[in-house]
Amino acid sequence: MNKGRTILEVGADGVALITIINPPVNSLSIDVLNSLKESYEQALQRDDVKAIVVTGAKGKFSGGFDITAFGGIQGGNTPAPKPGFVSVEILSDTLEGAKKPSVAAIDGLALGGGLEVAMACHARISTPNAQLGLPELQLGVIPGFGGTQRLPRLVGLSKALEMMLMSKPVKGEEALSLGLVDAVVSGNELVNTARRWALDILEHRRPWVVSLYKTDKLEPLGEAREILKFARTQAQRRAPNLNHPLFCIDAIEEGIVSGPRAGLWKEAEVFQGLLHSDICKSLVHIFFAQRGTTKVPGVTDLGLVPRRINKVAVLGGGLMGSGIATALVLSNYPVILKEVNEKFLQAGIGRVKANLQSRIKKGKMTPEKFEKTFSLLKGVLDYESFRDVDMVIEAVIENVSLKQQIFSDLEKYCPPHCILASNTSTIDLNLIGERTRSHDRIIGAHFFSPAHVMPLLEIVRTQKTSFQVIVDLLDVGKMIKKTPVVVGNCTGFAVNRMFFPYTQAALLLVERGTDVYQIDKAITKFGMPMGPFRLCDLVGFGVAIATGTQFIMNFPERTYKTMLIPIMQEDKRAGETTRKGFYVYNDKRKASPDPEIKKYIEKARNISGVTIDLKLTKLSDKDIIEMVFFPVVNEACRVLAEGIAVKAADLDISAVMGMGFPPYRGGIMFWADSLGSKYIYSRLAEWSNMYGEFFKPCAYLADRATKGTPLSSPMEQAKSRL
Numbered sequence: 001m002n003k004g005r006t007i008l009e010v011g012a013d014g015v016a017l018i019t020i021i022n023p024p025v026n027s028l029s030i031d032v033l034n035s036l037k038e039s040y041e042q043a044l045q046r047d048d049v050k051a052i053v054v055t056g057a058k059g060k061f062s063g064g065f066d067i068t069a070f071g072g073i074q075g076g077n078t079p080a081p082k083p084g085f086v087s088v089e090i091l092s093d094t095l096e097g098a099k100k101p102s103v104a105a106i107d108g109l110a111l112g113g114g115l116e117v118a119m120a121c122h123a124r125i126s127t128p129n130a131q132l133g134l135p136e137l138q139l140g141v142i143p144g145f146g147g148t149q150r151l152p153r154l155v156g157l158s159k160a161l162e163m164m165l166m167s168k169p170v171k172g173e174e175a176l177s178l179g180l181v182d183a184v185v186s187g188n189e190l191v192n193t194a195r196r197w198a199l200d201i202l203e204h205r206r207p208w209v210v211s212l213y214k215t216d217k218l219e220p221l222g223e224a225r226e227i228l229k230f231a232r233t234q235a236q237r238r239a240p241n242l243n244h245p246l247f248c249i250d251a252i253e254e255g256i257v258s259g260p261r262a263g264l265w266k267e268a269e270v271f272q273g274l275l276h277s278d279i280c281k282s283l284v285h286i287f288f289a290q291r292g293t294t295k296v297p298g299v300t301d302l303g304l305v306p307r308r309i310n311k312v313a314v315l316g317g318g319l320m321g322s323g324i325a326t327a328l329v330l331s332n333y334p335v336i337l338k339e340v341n342e343k344f345l346q347a348g349i350g351r352v353k354a355n356l357q358s359r360i361k362k363g364k365m366t367p368e369k370f371e372k373t374f375s376l377l378k379g380v381l382d383y384e385s386f387r388d389v390d391m392v393i394e395a396v397i398e399n400v401s402l403k404q405q406i407f408s409d410l411e412k413y414c415p416p417h418c419i420l421a422s423n424t425s426t427i428d429l430n431l432i433g434e435r436t437r438s439h440d441r442i443i444g445a446h447f448f449s450p451a452h453v454m455p456l457l458e459i460v461r462t463q464k465t466s467f468q469v470i471v472d473l474l475d476v477g478k479m480i481k482k483t484p485v486v487v488g489n490c491t492g493f494a495v496n497r498m499f500f501p502y503t504q505a506a507l508l509l510v511e512r513g514t515d516v517y518q519i520d521k522a523i524t525k526f527g528m529p530m531g532p533f534r535l536c537d538l539v540g541f542g543v544a545i546a547t548g549t550q551f552i553m554n555f556p557e558r559t560y561k562t563m564l565i566p567i568m569q570e571d572k573r574a575g576e577t578t579r580k581g582f583y584v585y586n587d588k589r590k591a592s593p594d595p596e597i598k599k600y601i602e603k604a605r606n607i608s609g610v611t612i613d614l615k616l617t618k619l620s621d622k623d624i625i626e627m628v629f630f631p632v633v634n635e636a637c638r639v640l641a642e643g644i645a646v647k648a649a650d651l652d653i654s655a656v657m658g659m660g661f662p663p664y665r666g667g668i669m670f671w672a673d674s675l676g677s678k679y680i681y682s683r684l685a686e687w688s689n690m691y692g693e694f695f696k697p698c699a700y701l702a703d704r705a706t707k708g709t710p711l712s713s714p715m716e717q718a719k720s721r722l
């Protein structure tokens, strides 16, 4: 069966309209590309065709090369187009080199290969809201259909570098000011304007621009080399583990130094190589995994329609509550923020205000929009105005009895359809709802701090949460631009439960002699935004101890018990807020190592009764990474085996978006599978013998290792708790 096509319609004006059809985003599959070539050849041969307009069906030009084909090409099941087939043969020689002019009519999106097709046309007309960009680097490849050559020639080197290296699209008006498009018109006028434009080119009323050979926007060679050098330094600093941004710069440079044709061949060669890289495989996996989180078997396939949420109440104006309120008002939800007294309320409102104001400072919000958005927030001290809310999100401190009281009050004051959500990060939701009869509408809405910035929303369902409520919250998640992951109810849910051993493993190593700062350094080199100790400081020792207590209570056999953090807290070192934790902090919140911590470690070591292990004082970075992350993989396996997560890919997204696990490693389970279940099992078993139960591999891991199957392959018998 063909995967997409183009159609050719010739009008009485002599303009052939070629439309790309491949829903949902008119991606350029191999079939579409072959069909595009055929349509072009036909249009060029026909005497009744004077000029050509290319467009996309249903208001979308094209979302680029078909990403679903990546897997097939990587696995050897789909032949890759031969190097240069699209960029040289179709786009440069057939389309751009034709004797008939082409104009691209762009609505919706022209991304990646989509924009590259448009740039090979002799002019481009777009709508104001169209998004135009080359986001290929996000997928671990570089633009492969001539983008590295044509974009710099159309918009200048600096802007082109920014758009490619940051994968940052521009909208119609900006594209016009940059020279990427030639006119911006409304959707109704788009195709007709493009047709006229094409005829105007033919009749010399508009310029016939071959963008591959345009030079007026390119900086002189010396200056260009300086810009490229700077871009290389920036790219290396931003992502030291990634090479493909540097290869992208190489391809651009080749075109500038040796001419665009040489640049096209260099680009084709680099693209082919990168397509098979682990980084590309990981990033493509993340692309689909992210889109897969909203597909929850047995819930989102029942045809349920999300109910309209008109008004939301947030309980608690602390860091989390104010962040959640900010995320909601930013997406136009009217929000009631409740606090226990005027002082706390004003502080909460002040936090929301500051969050919004920082958007003005960053140029992301106008003062008028600020006024409108801020006016959606109303502060209250009682439950009176809760009578017409459709959803409540509780975000008070992690105290079980307080939360129980709140939920019992909510049941009294909120309408019966109202969703009762808790932002708890660890506490069992059944416990929270114990004093209510509303278990079907109780759900977890676990945001990550800062809630208006972090992209993940962990949606926690109990066995009694109704499917409708899950669908409603998924919809709210979409509205507030979060990536939701639906998980089952247990202590720590998926993200905190998986990542609890992250800090624990680090503490175990430190008590046995590994250096705190070496651990953090190895972990950040691996690609995490910060190591476990810096993270502990950021979160605060109060939270670390509270979470630790929950884990000790619920998983005593595998929780590593150490007094290191409580001892430090006792000495008023409680993390960044006290300006002392595992690091010391200056006025600008810069962290520096502190030799003083040795004394706390020694004290904790004495209490635990462990001794320094010489081997652990000389660990390589690789050892540290494995000893810290394999326990995380182990716990992720338990989470999967218990049915807390529906699929391994959800855990990958949870790790990437909730913990900052490097997306170019594909997420925790994808990364683990790249090492193999057998290897991980054998390492954990070895450490378990040496250092105790904490490392003991779980049954799921043992089973996969014996069978030699990947950790992420679906379970034969899902022991689902959902």
Ligand SMILES: C[C@H](O)CC(=O)SCCNC(=O)CCNC(=O)[C@H](O)C(C)(C)COP(=O)(O)OP(=O)(O)OC[C@H]1O[C@@H](n2cnc3c(N)ncnc32)[C@H](O)[C@@H]1OP(=O)(O)O
Residues within 6 Å of the ligand: 024, 025, 027, 028, 063, 064, 065, 066, 067, 068, 109, 111, 112, 113, 114, 116, 135, 136, 138, 139, 142, 143, 144, 145, 147, 288, 291, 292
């Ligand atoms: C050689 C070339 O230079 C190489 C390339 O062109 S590589 C591809 C470059 N293009 C991209 O990176 C764009 C990727 N896509 C996106 O950023 C976003 O999907 C989008 C902005 C196009 C649309 O976003 P949004 O409206 O939020 O919808 P979103 O859920 O992401 O996508 C809708 C569907 O289209 C699919 N899709 C999006 N882009 C696709 C693509 N390029 N190929 C195949 N499928 C694609 C998604 O997987 C999703 O499928 P699903 O409904 O089955 O889950």
